[in-house]
Amino acid sequence: MAAVLGEDRTDILVTALREYLQEAAHDDTLTQEIAAAYYDDEISDDQLRALLSIEEAANLRVLKQQLNEDFLDEISDT
Numbered sequence: 001m002a003a004v005l006g007e008d009r010t011d012i013l014v015t016a017l018r019e020y021l022q023e024a025a026h027d028d029t030l031t032q033e034i035a036a037a038y039y040d041d042e043i044s045d046d047q048l049r050a051l052l053s054i055e056e057a058a059n060l061r062v063l064k065q066q067l068n069e070d071f072l073d074e075i076s077d078t
Contacts, residue, residue, distance in 0.1 A: 021051070034051050034052060038060055038064065045057075
């Protein structure tokens with residue numbers, strides 16, 4: 001394919017892998033795994049945005065902030 005398209009094989013593989021991962025990210029189970037990794041600070045905001053749609057990433061960022069605020073409120077009440 002690289003020879004036919006006149007492109008570098010690495011560029012073709014990177015593009016194919018990126019497209020595959022973007023499609024796979026729409027799987028509910030994988031989305032839940034991504035969310036869990038984000039909530040546990042295993043992946044950054046930038047990585048989250050690279051894996052999910054803008055809307056999904058924004059929703060998870062807001063939820064994480066709310067969860068952190070609720071946790072802080074619970075601690076301060078005790």
